[in-house]
Amino acid sequence: MNYKTRTDLALEVRESFPEDDVEIKGVILTEDFDKKNKVRISTVEIMDEAGARAMERPIGTYITIEAPELNNSTEDYHKSVSNYIERNIKKLSGKLSKDEVLVVGLGNREVTPDSLGPQVVDNLFVTRHLIREFGKEFKEQNHLGNVSALSPGVMAQTGMETVEIIKGVIKETNPKLIIVIDALASRSVSRLNTTVQIADTGISPGSGVGNNRKALNEESLGVKVIAIGVPTVVDAATIVADTLTKYMETTGFNEEETYKFISEVNNSQINNMFVTPKNIDEMVKRISYTLSEALNSCFSG
Amino acid sequence: MNYKTRTDLALEVRESFPEDDVEIKGVILTEDFDKKNKVRISTVEIMDEAGARAMERPIGTYITIEAPELNNSTEDYHKSVSNYIERNIKKLSGKLSKDEVLVVGLGNREVTPDSLGPQVVDNLFVTRHLIREFGKEFKEQNHLGNVSALSPGVMAQTGMETVEIIKGVIKETNPKLIIVIDALASRSVSRLNTTVQIADTGISPGSGVGNNRKALNEESLGVKVIAIGVPTVVDAATIVADTLTKYMETTGFNEEETYKFISEVNNSQINNMFVTPKNIDEMVKRISYTLSEALNSCFSG
Amino acid sequence: MNYKTRTDLALEVRESFPEDDVEIKGVILTEDFDKKNKVRISTVEIMDEAGARAMERPIGTYITIEAPELNNSTEDYHKSVSNYIERNIKKLSGKLSKDEVLVVGLGNREVTPDSLGPQVVDNLFVTRHLIREFGKEFKEQNHLGNVSALSPGVMAQTGMETVEIIKGVIKETNPKLIIVIDALASRSVSRLNTTVQIADTGISPGSGVGNNRKALNEESLGVKVIAIGVPTVVDAATIVADTLTKYMETTGFNEEETYKFISEVNNSQINNMFVTPKNIDEMVKRISYTLSEALNSCFSG
Amino acid sequence: MNYKTRTDLALEVRESFPEDDVEIKGVILTEDFDKKNKVRISTVEIMDEAGARAMERPIGTYITIEAPELNNSTEDYHKSVSNYIERNIKKLSGKLSKDEVLVVGLGNREVTPDSLGPQVVDNLFVTRHLIREFGKEFKEQNHLGNVSALSPGVMAQTGMETVEIIKGVIKETNPKLIIVIDALASRSVSRLNTTVQIADTGISPGSGVGNNRKALNEESLGVKVIAIGVPTVVDAATIVADTLTKYMETTGFNEEETYKFISEVNNSQINNMFVTPKNIDEMVKRISYTLSEALNSCFSG
Numbered sequence A, B, C, D: 001m002n003y004k005t006r007t008d009l010a011l012e013v014r015e016s017f018p019e020d021d022v023e024i025k026g027v028i029l030t031e032d033f034d035k036k037n038k039v040r041i042s043t044v045e046i047m048d049e050a051g052a053r054a055m056e057r058p059i060g061t062y063i064t065i066e067a068p069e070l071n072n073s074t075e076d077y078h079k080s081v082s083n084y085i086e087r088n089i090k091k092l093s094g095k096l097s098k099d100e101v102l103v104v105g106l107g108n109r110e111v112t113p114d115s116l117g118p119q120v121v122d123n124l125f126v127t128r129h130l131i132r133e134f135g136k137e138f139k140e141q142n143h144l145g146n147v148s149a150l151s152p153g154v155m156a157q158t159g160m161e162t163v164e165i166i167k168g169v170i171k172e173t174n175p176k177l178i179i180v181i182d183a184l185a186s187r188s189v190s191r192l193n194t195t196v197q198i199a200d201t202g203i204s205p206g207s208g209v210g211n212n213r214k215a216l217n218e219e220s221l222g223v224k225v226i227a228i229g230v231p232t233v234v235d236a237a238t239i240v241a242d243t244l245t246k247y248m249e250t251t252g253f254n255e256e257e258t259y260k261f262i263s264e265v266n267n268s269q270i271n272n273m274f275v276t277p278k279n280i281d282e283m284v285k286r287i288s289y290t291l292s293e294a295l296n297s298c299f300s301g
Helices: A010-015 A049-055 A068-072 A075-098 A116-122 A128-141 A162-173 A236-251 A255-267 A280-299 B010-015 B049-055 B068-072 B075-098 B116-122 B128-141 B162-173 B236-251 B255-267 B280-299 C010-015 C049-055 C075-098 C116-122 C128-141 C162-173 C236-251 C255-267 C280-299 D010-015 D049-055 D075-098 D116-122 D128-141 D162-173 D236-251 D255-267 D280-299
Strands: A027-034 A039-046 A060-066 A100-105 A146-150 A177-186 A195-199 A224-235 A273-277 B027-034 B039-046 B060-066 B100-105 B146-150 B177-186 B195-199 B224-235 B273-277 C027-034 C039-046 C060-066 C100-105 C146-150 C177-186 C195-199 C224-235 C273-277 D027-034 D039-046 D060-066 D100-105 D146-150 D177-186 D195-199 D224-235 D273-277
Touching (some): A010 A060, A010 A195, A039 A049, A068 A075, A068 A280, A075 A195, A075 A224, A075 A280, A100 A162, A116 A280, A146 A162, A162 C162, A177 A280, A224 A236, A224 A280, A236 A255, A236 A273, B010 B039, B010 B049, B010 B195, B027 B049, B060 B075, B068 B075, B075 B177, B075 B195, B075 B224, B075 B280, B100 B116, B100 B162, B116 B280, B128 B146, B146 B162, B162 D162, B224 B236, B236 B273, C010 C039, C010 C049, C010 C060, C027 C049, C039 C049, C039 C075, C060 C075, C075 C195, C075 C224, C100 C116, C100 C162, C116 C177, C116 C280, C128 C146, C177 C280, C224 C236, C236 C255, C236 D236, C236 D255, C255 D236, D010 D039, D039 D049, D116 D177, D128 D146, D177 D280, D224 D280, D236 D255, D236 D273, D273 D280
Parallel strands (some): A100 A146, A100 A177, B100 B177, C100 C146, C100 C177, C177 C224, D100 D177
Antiparallel strands (some): A195 A224, B027 B039, B195 B224, C027 C039, D027 D039, D039 D060
């Protein structure tokens, strides 16, 4: 069945293929598992145009860290996960993480599940202005990175595409690496706030809670872009359609009528709605802290 | 079919009865319609125990104001709706609205759709302390009400039942009327942020986005309680089950299997999830302003 | 006496000259007074380089609206003041206010007296994205302005000069007029939150609560800049030095020792401190609302 | 000279006595110094009525922890200070810290230097509701304390005295220990956000940024009260008068005229003003985190 599903996780796109479809041309999936912490790290590599077409995603590397305990975690567990995040950001950014970095916190600060990006930026150790004032020696003595940061807000607040704002800021401040933080949509409730995706492809249009944003990537910005995302919502139409599909697999169904019905769901009012947990405030606070720890540690010299 | 649905609107409970079930014993439904503003005002009166059982709601009066344009409203439209709200609060509270009033903003300030109550309280004109300092003459000269207010937070933040906090505060400050503001769950996406329910029954347990709160009503608090609620979310399990039911009505279904399936939905992870619009921040900001205007005007002498 | 005082109001600089100094070369002061509302409107025009040197301010027009009742105001009073603000913005911006406008809310959202700019932006009716989506007809039918807005945060949060961010954004989005909103420092406690300065000169470095910002003006940005400011703080060193001066005028003093003493005050720890009223949250909320009303009305077609 | 100064630190009252006044009857001052961390711990014990009169403070123990590096601290330094705070809370509360504790975050969340109490409460690990739901075994297995918490807001927001709200809540929930967190006023700029006072006397009227609160202490509440405060502001009138006094000590002065002048300062508009640093947002965020760490660790079993 082919209704329009909505996920921002490459891993979930990969999982959506039938199980016997062991290989997709142009796509490589590898996995690591940390038994002690129950942390699974999956890497989806989209190698070529064939893979990109199949996955409906740009060519590049998508690393997914799944840490199911993250919502009930001790401080130690949170440090382990933070380390995994740091290591994988470094893996994709290489030496650039020690160069001039601009971190962009996407999303709407006023909508709790969409406030992940701004909350991460709030806890960053921003240093660019200090280095410009006190010089390189100061940077080295204090083992500082060179970090600037911005939470531009969403189009309904600014009237501008995020890409317009960021492109302009890049031209004036010349960072060598952009790190974009955003809240994502997952298909699975169990992945919410327990999963981190790190990709070297930038962010595709329509991701996150908001929509219609133009892409933020190396092509549009002229600088390497690492995108870090955490699913904090499930698309309401997706959760309804997924449940319906499961129902029909259980009970048998008339394929044509069902297809029509799901199309209607996708065109109904729930199309601009999202599903999120009741304690989303605590969850976003906690994981945004884990992300900012990872970034602060990643940048520091 | 009889799965556990979730709505905080008495009107929706009434609507859930089959259409040919014109009369429910012990329940009276009356309607008014303002053609110019397209505002519908429905009053559900639960008269006796039979009505209470049928409606699964306490005996009392539930007024629902539906203002479908509220999300795209001009200032004039918002004033009309504000007037309707004011008039119906007065209808249920009588002269008590000019006496000492305590307004309680329920909900979690950090979760956007649940922040309605605290946001209303933020815009209230609180006067009790002024009257205690400057006396009754000051009150009369300035046409002030006698208003105190509290946003106690939710149990996950305080470790206390809201009823414990409010009961204690009432004992010390002796208000003659309690007005409780809360975000509600509706069954219908189109009612979100466009509908206001005013009831003289207090608030029943498990209402709103949070859950497990004990009732705030005249029985528990010893003072008359008017509850004002606005649906800002739909329960995720409800939206899934409702869609599924519609599907089955369209396509025909095996009743037993379906019942079992829906039970599973109700016991799944989506049970602690809610559905809300992407621009919930703007919507809650606007309607909380409409409510606080209505209250400020209602209390002033 | 010539200690370094700190005010962002051109009117206060003008007032600081000895009273018998009726005329300052290159500076014209005119006044209007609305008896009913007790609103005084003073215009300081700095005509040439001589005036600029004397005033230590760039050449241009500085309009100051003083509305001493603003902190205890009725809704009507607030509307009158809002009208005065709107009219004077139009006076300085001409037809540009109906063209593409970018409003910049300077200041730190997390520090109450410095949150004026972001709070004004939060209440703006932003439309640029709507017009790009629905076209010019939509704009005209709905009498919309073409408004974009940004609250970039302060250098300690972003690591970037505000001028870098805004310059970049302007290059990408091409607004025809920039309106900059900022919290200012006044010398006089009685002017806090009751005074609005509107200037066509942009904002000079070191204004507001923060410091070390580079100028935002037509020269640096290439677009006309109207700056709107409200004093929300008094510089702590200034309030101390001003009181001391008054003391010495009363009691007589040894000029040399006093000069030395005040220099020390200016170099002491209080140099990074500001003075602000205890109810600054209510005051900023109210006046930012007045400003955004004025702007929304000013832009709409 | 005897102008009305404003400090909430017992240590500063003690310091205000002339230096040769080695002993004050009924007041004992002891000091400890941690050389490595440069942390000074001073204990002022007011033993009897004579001491209470001299100090204008209730009988009891006031512990002051001065950690001058706290604003530029590493994580390790912050942990040391957190340990000192924890140890001294335990010293004053004894076994009660393991019993049912209610933490009250005083102050106005919307005014940055006054938001210390609410920010500490936001980071507390609140458990009372969990223990009521899952029982004592759950508490012991997980080494939990029994913690409830409330940020009631200030009188301008609620119309109620804080003591009314807290007294009522105590009657309903029966905690065995109250811990009150508040922002204080210091006389010295260098103590802001680097000093913690812990007292077993409760909080005296008029403390903090707000004013006119009635006392929260064992007498008014019927339960032991530990007050934890951090100076985040200096009273504006005090900073002016203190500077003036220093000036007069340097230059010589006419005592009578000066006294009159300072009285005028104290009756002027600056009387409702406070002085606070420009980066107060970062400072309060950091020290409130240090306090909540200390409390979380103090309560856990």
